Amino acid sequence: MAVAARQESTRQAILAAVTSPVADRLRTLRGPVAPRRHNARTIAALTANPGCDRRAVLDAAGVDKVLLAEQVGHPARFGQSPFAISRGVTFESGLKADGHRALLAAVRERLGLAEGPAAVLDLGRSEAAQLSNEERHERTRQALSRADVAVIDHPMLRVEVAGQPVYLEPDLVAARLDGQLRVVEIKSFPIIDGRADQAKVAAAAMQAAVYVLALRQLHRQLGRPAADVSADVLLVCPRDFGNQPAVAVLDTRRQVAVLSRQLARMTRIADLLDRLPEGLSFDLALDADGVSTRPAGELAGALAATSARYVPECRASCELALHCRTEARGSTGALGASVREALGGAADVATALALAEGRVKPGPHEQESARLLRHAARLRAEALA
Structure with a gap:
C-alpha cells in the first residue's frame, strides 16, 4: 500500500508540474521544442550572477542559448573541444x-x-x-x-x-x-x-x-x-x-x-514571468535541418524585453555574454560589479565622467560617489601634469 500511495503521489506531482500556469508560460517562451536540461554547470553559472533575470528565465524555459546567441549574431566563444x-x-x-x-x-x-x-x-x-x-x-x-x-x-x-x-x-x-x-x-x-x-x-x-x-x-x-x-x-x-x-x-x-x-536570493520564476510582456517568445522556428528561421531582429527584441545584469565574468560561463556585453556598452556594470557598486547611482560611464568633472549636480543618492569621482579626477590630473 505504501508503494502504491507513493506512486500515485508521484503521478499527481508530475501532472501538476506539467499542467501548471508557469509550465504553460515556459512552453510559450521556449516554443514547440524539447527543453534543454539543466546541469551542474548551468546552475553554477546562474548562481554566480543571481541578479540576472534574463538567464533565469531562459534556463527555466529550457531555451537553447547556444542557437539563440548564434541567431542574434553573437555566438558563444567557449566550450569543450x-x-x-x-x-x-x-x-x-x-x-x-x-x-x-x-x-x-x-x-x-x-x-x-x-x-x-x-x-x-x-x-x-x-x-x-x-x-x-x-x-x-x-x-x-x-x-x-x-x-x-x-x-x-x-x-x-x-x-x-x-x-x-x-x-x-x-x-x-x-x-x-x-x-x-x-x-x-x-x-x-x-x-x-x-x-x-x-x-x-x-x-x-x-x-x-x-x-x-x-x-x-x-x-x-x-x-x-x-x-x-x-x-x-x-x-x-x-x-x-x-x-x-x-x-x-x-x-x-x-x-x-x-x-x-x-x-x-533568486527571485521566483513565477514573479519573473509576471514582469514579461504577454506573448513574448524565444521560439527559434527551427526547420527540418535544425536551422533557425526566426529573424534575428525579432529575437533581439525579445531579449531586450528581459532584464539582464551583465558583468565581465559572464564571458566565462554564459552563452549570451557577448550579446549582453553589446547591450551593456557604456554602462558602469560592463566594467565589473565592483565598479558598478563603487559608483553608486551612476548607471553609465557618461554620467560618471560628468560627475567627476563637476558638469552635473549629483542627486541625493550620488553625493558620495560624486565626491570620490571628483577626488579621483584631481589625482589623475595631478599625475598627468
Missing part, C-alpha cells in the same frame, strides 16, 4: 569497466581503505530512460536508503531553482565506502606532477557543490542528517598524460554555502 570530449569518454569508460574496478581501486587508495567487494547500482541504464524524471528521482531515493549499495552511478538528483524543481542527471558516482556518502566527480583535464589547472579545478568544485547540495536535500527527505553527505568531493582526473587515474580531495564547504545563499 571535441578532442577533450572524446578523451573524457575514453577515460571514464576505462574507470567504469568491469564493475567500476579501476575507479574503486583509485578511490580506496586515496582514502586509505582496504580492498573489498562493493555493490554498484547503475541508474543510467537503458531501461531507466523510459522513466520520468520524478520516477528516476524516486529510484535514486530508494537506492540511497539501501545499506547494501556502496556505489550509485548516474543518480537523478533534484534542486529547487527560483521556486521550480530542476532535475539533474549527472554523469557522476555517489560512493559510500567509509561511512559517508561522497560525490565522485570525473573530469578529463589532467593532474600533472600533482597539479592541475586551477580555473578548471575551481569550476569543478562549484559544479560538484551542486551535487552535494542536492544529495543533502535528498538525505534530509530520508530523515538522515545532511552531514552524512561529505563536502569533501573526490575529483578523479587522468594522471600526467596517460589514462591512469589520480584522485584529489576538494573541500567544497565554501562553495556549498555560497550556492545555498545564492539560490535563496
